[in-house]
Amino acid sequence: MRVATPSRGVERIEARFHGNGFSPHRHDTYALGLTLHGVQTFRYRGAERFSNPGNVIVLHPDEVHDGAAGTDDGLIYRMIYLPPERIGAVGGHRSALPFVGNPVVADAGLWQALADILGDLDHEPDDLALDDAVMRIATSLTQQASIPRKGVTATARIAVLSARDFIEDRCSEAVRSEDLEAITGIDRYELARQFRRLLGTSPHRYLVMRRLEQAKRLMSIGTGLAETAAAAGFSDQAHFTRHFRKAFGMTPGRWNELRTGSR
Incomplete structure (x- = not known):
């Protein structure tokens, strides 16, 4: 697994594997990807899905899925994990997030937008390139959406973004409903x-995912698992590992092995 340097909250990866790659898990981001080699298979919203090279994968935030290679030839794909607020910002946060019912789509415009931002994992995209890709991706998702986007009042939008900022500032601390x-x-x-309408997930899940992001940063600089769990706000290492597996489909130790190429 190749993990590009995160840029403005956006994560990009390339994965190569045979057999089962990820156990059931869910992100709080849009997970958008290109199947490059082999058959990509995964279970999503109660059905088995299959993607061949040339297709685009569109996974909505907080939807449980797994991942596997569908043939003995193995699988290569690239994914970008986009925070929902980036998609929402294209519409000025005036509408709920677009939901694409079919997670495997043939959309040349969306494919090209993803290819442009996923083509080079060795360098961070500059601001203009990233903003252009996000705009094109959001436009395509809205066109592909199977459910019309509902309007969101200005009061609700301000409240949600205030809660989001509060959670981000205090993600390693206890955050109570009374505080929000x-x-x-x-x-x-x-x-x-x-x-959920604006950011695709609950305040609690958003808090847990920000803690997990912090944990991944700590692990990437060599911090041990127990120290990482404590620093990121988890009660202990077992608590950290349980949430990590639910979010990413593998344990923190396995993620480190794949990221570094170690065994």
């Missing part, structure tokens, strides 16, 4: 509803 109610001025249930 106090800074947003709306009750926890309405906040959870609007948070």
Whole structure:
């Protein structure tokens, strides 16, 4: 697995494997990718899916999926993990996130936008290139969306973004529902509803994923698993490992092995 240097909250990877690659898991980002070699198979929304070279994979935030090579030839694919707020920003955060019902699509414009941003994993894309790709990707997702996007009020948008900023600033600390109610001025249930419409996940899942992002940064500089768990806000290493597997389909130790090429 090749992991490009994260850029402005955007992660890009290339994966190569035979057999089963990932156990069931879910991200809080859009996971968008290109099948480059072999047959990419995965279970998504209750059905087995298959993608051949030339197809685009579109996984909505918080949807459980796994991943495997569909033939003995093995599999090569590249993915970009885009924070939902980047997709929402293209529409000025005025609408709920676009939901694409079919996770395997043939869309030349979307394919090219992804190819442009995934073509070079050795260097970070500059701001203009990334912004252009995000705009083209968001436009294609909206065109492919099977459910019309609902409007979001300005009050709800401000509340959600305030809650998001609060969580990001305190991701290694305890964040309570009372805290979010106090800074947003709306009750926890309405906040959870609007948070999911704009960011594709719940406030709790958003908090856990920010902790996991911090944990990955710490592991990438050689921090041990126990120290990483504590620094990122998890109660212990077992708690950290459980959430990591749910989010990425493998243990933290296995992720480190694949990232570094070690055994």
